Amino acid sequence: ADTKPLEITAVTQVGPLFPQYTKVDIPILRDELQAKSGGKIKVKLASYPEMNVGGPEVLRLLRSGQIDIGAVTLATASGDVPLLDGFDLPGLNNSIPQARKVADALAPFADEKLRRLGVKLIATYTYTPQMLFCNRPVTGLGSLKGLKVRVAGPALGALVESFGGQPVSLAFGEVYTALERKTVDCAITGVGSGNSAKWTEVSSSLYTRIISGATAGYLVNLSWWTKLDPSLRTMINDSLMKVQEAQWKLADEATQDGVDCNVGNAAKCKIHALATHPMTAVKSNPADDATVKAALTDRILPDWVKRCGPDCGDIFNRVVTPVTGVAYKK
Amino acid sequence: MLALAIFALIGGALFLAGTSISVPAVGAVLFVIAFAFFFAAGVHIAAALGTLGVMFGLIYLDRPFWNFVGEIVWGPSTNFVLVAVPLFILMGEIMLRAGLSDKLYRCLALWTGRLPGGLLHTNIIASGVFSAISGSSVATAATMGSVALPYFARTGYSPRWVLGSVAAGGALGNLIPPGITFILYGLMTETSVGALYKAAIGPSVLVVVLFLLLIAMHGMKDRQRAEHAASWAEKFRSLLDLVPTIILIVLVLGSIYVGWATPTESAALGVVGAIAIAAISRRLDWKMLNESAVNTSHVTAMLGLILFGAYILNHVLTHLGVPRAASEMLKGLSMQPWIAMLLIMGFYIALGTFMEGLSMIIATTPVIFPIVLALGYDPVWFGVVVTMAVEIALISPPDGTVLYVLQGMRKDGGSLSDVFSGVMPFVFVYILAMVMLLAFPQIALYIPNLYK
Amino acid sequence: MTPNNTPPVQRRIDGLALFMSRIAGWVYVACAMMITFDIIARNFFGFSSKATVELSGYALGLGISWGLAGAFVARMHVRVDMLLEKLPRSPRAWLHLLALLLLLGFLGVVAYGVIYLVNDSWEFDAHDLSALQIPLWVPQGAFTFGILALIGVVLVALVRVVRLLLAGDPDGVNAVMRQKSASEEAEEAIEASHAAPATAVAEGRAC
Ligand code: NA
Ligand code: NA
Numbered sequence: 001a002d003t004k005p006l007e008i009t010a011v012t013q014v015g016p017l018f019p020q021y022t023k024v025d026i027p028i029l030r031d032e033l034q035a036k037s038g039g040k041i042k043v044k045l046a047s048y049p050e051m052n053v054g055g056p057e058v059l060r061l062l063r064s065g066q067i068d069i070g071a072v073t074l075a076t077a078s079g080d081v082p083l084l085d086g087f088d089l090p091g092l093n094n095s096i097p098q099a100r101k102v103a104d105a106l107a108p109f110a111d112e113k114l115r116r117l118g119v120k121l122i123a124t125y126t127y128t129p130q131m132l133f134c135n136r137p138v139t140g141l142g143s144l145k146g147l148k149v150r151v152a153g154p155a156l157g158a159l160v161e162s163f164g165g166q167p168v169s170l171a172f173g174e175v176y177t178a179l180e181r182k183t184v185d186c187a188i189t190g191v192g193s194g195n196s197a198k199w200t201e202v203s204s205s206l207y208t209r210i211i212s213g214a215t216a217g218y219l220v221n222l223s224w225w226t227k228l229d230p231s232l233r234t235m236i237n238d239s240l241m242k243v244q245e246a247q248w249k250l251a252d253e254a255t256q257d258g259v260d261c262n263v264g265n266a267a268k269c270k271i272h273a274l275a276t277h278p279m280t281a282v283k284s285n286p287a288d289d290a291t292v293k294a295a296l297t298d299r300i301l302p303d304w305v306k307r308c309g310p311d312c313g314d315i316f317n318r319v320v321t322p323v324t325g326v327a328y329k330k
Numbered sequence: 331m332l333a334l335a336i337f338a339l340i341g342g343a344l345f346l347a348g349t350s351i352s353v354p355a356v357g358a359v360l361f362v363i364a365f366a367f368f369f370a371a372g373v374h375i376a377a378a379l380g381t382l383g384v385m386f387g388l389i390y391l392d393r394p395f396w397n398f399v400g401e402i403v404w405g406p407s408t409n410f411v412l413v414a415v416p417l418f419i420l421m422g423e424i425m426l427r428a429g430l431s432d433k434l435y436r437c438l439a440l441w442t443g444r445l446p447g448g449l450l451h452t453n454i455i456a457s458g459v460f461s462a463i464s465g466s467s468v469a470t471a472a473t474m475g476s477v478a479l480p481y482f483a484r485t486g487y488s489p490r491w492v493l494g495s496v497a498a499g500g501a502l503g504n505l506i507p508p509g510i511t512f513i514l515y516g517l518m519t520e521t522s523v524g525a526l527y528k529a530a531i532g533p534s535v536l537v538v539v540l541f542l543l544l545i546a547m548h549g550m551k552d553r554q555r556a557e558h559a560a561s562w563a564e565k566f567r568s569l570l571d572l573v574p575t576i577i578l579i580v581l582v583l584g585s586i587y588v589g590w591a592t593p594t595e596s597a598a599l600g601v602v603g604a605i606a607i608a609a610i611s612r613r614l615d616w617k618m619l620n621e622s623a624v625n626t627s628h629v630t631a632m633l634g635l636i637l638f639g640a641y642i643l644n645h646v647l648t649h650l651g652v653p654r655a656a657s658e659m660l661k662g663l664s665m666q667p668w669i670a671m672l673l674i675m676g677f678y679i680a681l682g683t684f685m686e687g688l689s690m691i692i693a694t695t696p697v698i699f700p701i702v703l704a705l706g707y708d709p710v711w712f713g714v715v716v717t718m719a720v721e722i723a724l725i726s727p728p729d730g731t732v733l734y735v736l737q738g739m740r741k742d743g744g745s746l747s748d749v750f751s752g753v754m755p756f757v758f759v760y761i762l763a764m765v766m767l768l769a770f771p772q773i774a775l776y777i778p779n780l781y782k
Numbered sequence: 783m784t785p786n787n788t789p790p791v792q793r794r795i796d797g798l799a800l801f802m803s804r805i806a807g808w809v810y811v812a813c814a815m816m817i818t819f820d821i822i823a824r825n826f827f828g829f830s831s832k833a834t835v836e837l838s839g840y841a842l843g844l845g846i847s848w849g850l851a852g853a854f855v856a857r858m859h860v861r862v863d864m865l866l867e868k869l870p871r872s873p874r875a876w877l878h879l880l881a882l883l884l885l886l887g888f889l890g891v892v893a894y895g896v897i898y899l900v901n902d903s904w905e906f907d908a909h910d911l912s913a914l915q916i917p918l919w920v921p922q923g924a925f926t927f928g929i930l931a932l933i934g935v936v937l938v939a940l941v942r943v944v945r946l947l948l949a950g951d952p953d954g955v956n957a958v959m960r961q962k963s964a965s966e967e968a969e970e971a972i973e974a975s976h977a978a979p980a981t982a983v984a985e986g987r988a989c
Contacts, residue, residue: 377889624807
């Protein structure tokens with residue numbers, strides 16, 4: 001029988017040229033899913049700028065049923081569901097595999113809480129982790145004393161303050177000029193986003209310690225999902241599982257690639273853009289460890305539990321502590 | 331008539347795109363007719379844009395887009411970068427009421443008055459300097475006009491050239507950084523305002539130089555210059571009078587340059603600086619500050635409402651896939667990009683003759699910008715082109731706010747046609763500069779590219 | 783600002799709308815002070831507010847929406863009226879009615895959207911991501927109020943226009959709805975520049 005195919009609208013990724021989009025979403029979520037369904041599914045896929053939206057709007061688009069599948073960083077929804085900040089508290093994850101473990105542990109709880117918003121978390125992924133870009137030489141977080149550092153959100157602010165730095169709140173679009181004109185000395189962002197925002201042109205030192213993650217998720221509109229024909233739902237779910245694996249693998253490669261591209265290592269720069277003004281890489285400094293850990297357990301974690309409610313502390317200790325060794329103390 | 335050109339352009343994009351998206355050709359034609367009718371019939375621009383968006387959404391979108399309208403208007407209304415717009419308007423209102431301009435003008439007159447063309451040069455240069463503080467062209471024209479025009483009473487200068495040069499000077503207000511147009515454009519296209527400011531430097535210099543050459547050519551013919559030759563001592567003493575202006579320039583542009591403030595934040599410094607200078611020159615009182623605040627709120631609300639309508643229309647068109655389809659279509663056509671760009675420039679100049687400049691940007695950018703990208707033009711470069719189009723709109727007869735400002739300030743009872751004919755040579759020169767920018771994009775892009 | 787034969791009720795409503803735009807205007811002044819304070823604190827005292835971006839954003843939202851009604855009363859909302867101006871007075875009056883109806887329809891959709899937004903934020907207890915953790919329904923509620931105020935003044939104008947049309951007074955309609963022309967805007971700018979006492983230039987004093 002010749003029935004009309006299910007048309008899925010999906011909005012994923014911050015730019016149409018992002019590797020997460022070109023190397024994963026287009027080939028797997030769009031082309032492969034369509035092909036495998038044998039004409040039963042048609043996927044309309046777009047990136048944020050193509051739909052003229054930002055992350056918070058993607059979440060609202062999804063909730064109000066304008067789109068069916070959306071991919072956003074979990075921090076985007078943390079104003080509504082504070083638990084989501086627990087995935088990548090500053091200082092918690094120092095590698096991509098580690099962030100994956102935390103994501104797998106917390107995902108069921110996050111999904112539970114996200115239902116309230118009318119969305120379901122199907123799969124997780126991550127953008128390249130956040131690193132420190134500075135327009136002057138640094139040797140580690142210890143060098144932040146007295147420096148102005150652009151951060152997004154209070155948790156990173158707390159980390160910067162614990163090293164004696166001064167956190168500054170600036171709109172992302174203004175950071176380029178701010179680094180260039182030395183309005184701020186440093187800024188923290190994903191090693192890949194810093195590359196695509198061309199911060200390499202205006203900063204000189206890249207501290208390669210992973211300061212914070214950027215865990216994200218593929219969310220679906222809950223009522224759309226539950227009304228789906230079960231065979232199609234399985235098909236879409238399988239596709240997103242495959243996307244999940246591909247994204248985490250890509251993130252691991254992209255993290256090192258982001259560093260290589262930013263420091264002008266042409267031979268190893270495959271995914272991001274090779275910096276025209278190469279930065280100097282500064283290796284992770286073990287001297288930072290104690291202060292980072294103290295900031296996490298004494299300030300960042302308690303602040304988060306205060307915002308999120310006591311059950312967040314319990315969940316954290318139950319599932320995150322076993323994979324990270326970091327515990328929340330009441 | 332000109333309006334039809336725009337509707338044809340937008341409709342044409344819809345029509346061309348019709349094959350690959352869910353809007354049939356009939357829809358595109360209806361859209362054009364409804365748009366043309368709303369505009370000609372005096373419907374509020376915001377309502378015309380918004381109603382069309384809603385109509386199209388109801389007919390062609392299968393999603394409940396109305397539940398998303400709140401997010402559509404809330405987003406841009408609270409965007410930090412846009413905060414600079416009311417702040418620059420406020421600064422302009424305060425400086426206008428503080429009469430900050432006369433010392434600047436008198437001082438520059440001593441330095442430029444003896445050139446061929448005489449004080450006419452002062453009109454351009456004083457306005458140019460003022461534009462380095464002010465982000466608004468109307469404020470620049472009103473402030474400089476109130477000082478310049480009395481200066482020319484009982485002189486032999488041709489009133490046409492006096493009015494034309496003051497109007498032209500006003501039309502530097504947005505082009506010379508800082509400028510409101512750049513901020514609005516940056517917001518709507520996600521282009522860095524800092525980069526736009528850098529790209530505006532070359533074209534600003536070009537336009538000023540062309541204006542001065544035009545005046546000099548006129549001056550050679552008519553042998554006009556100031557009668558009073560100032561001594562060097564007088565000239566240097568006069569520089570003291572530039573101090574308040576320089577302080578403001580340092581606050582607004584200098585604070586960005588030395589890194590105290592971001593481009594958005596610098597607008598706030600400008601407001602506080604303007605208040606302080608008004609206080610020092612004993613022009614500050616509650617009444618003037620209150621009037622400045624109320625006017626700012628009205629202008630910003632007017633722009634905001636149009637922004638609502640434009641964003642709703644944009645949302646619906648985007649979800650229909652119109653911009654994407656239109657730009658893919660354009661890529662497919664074998665039209666030379668520069669011909670398409672000339673058409674776009676012509677479209678803006680035509681539209682600008684009867685439309686207010688800032689609303690023009692808000693209403694057209696969402697449709698035009700994807701096309702410009704598809705043609706392969708640099709977004710920063712195009713931001714400068716659009717700003718020049720807005721400036722031309724402000725001084726092009728019959729509906730140019732700057733022209734009415736100047737006519738209203740005249741004490742000689744001359745007719746409006748003096749203003750219209752006086753400004754025309756400058757309008758042509760401005761258009762020439764725009765074409766030069768098309769031929770030599772490096773005029774704009776050289777400085778921003780120094781960093782790459 | 784309003785014609786002399788304005789009924790007293792209308793005057794009171796206009797006054798309220800203008801009072802709201804005065805608040806909106808002063809919000810901008812306050813916003814400039816706050817950002818300036820942040821700049822000074824950051825550069826000279828080593829600290830900075832952690833919510834300036836969010837707070838300035840809300841200030842802009844409030845400024846835009848609370849100025850809407852006053853801008854309507856001051857006839858600032860732009861219309862392109864090339865054809866309108868050339869029509870005879872009676873059809874012109876009916877087109878003014880059309881403009882008001884479309885404006886109301888458009889504002890109805892906007893109001894529905896923002897009320898939906900506020901309700902959503904309230905129901906889901908949404909907060910912003912700044913250090914202040916402001917519940918979003920508060921700034922969004924204030925924003926919605928400004929849009930409702932604009933609907934209020936447009937409705938009042940609609941009632942007035944319909945009455946005048948029924949009374950067969952197209953000139954009355956045209957007077958009420960007359961748009962502010964570029965020349966009127968110019969006049970205001972000029973008035974403003976002369977608000978201060980005559981300048982030294984007028985006395986012909988050199989510098
Ligand atoms: Na300017
Ligand atoms: Na014009």
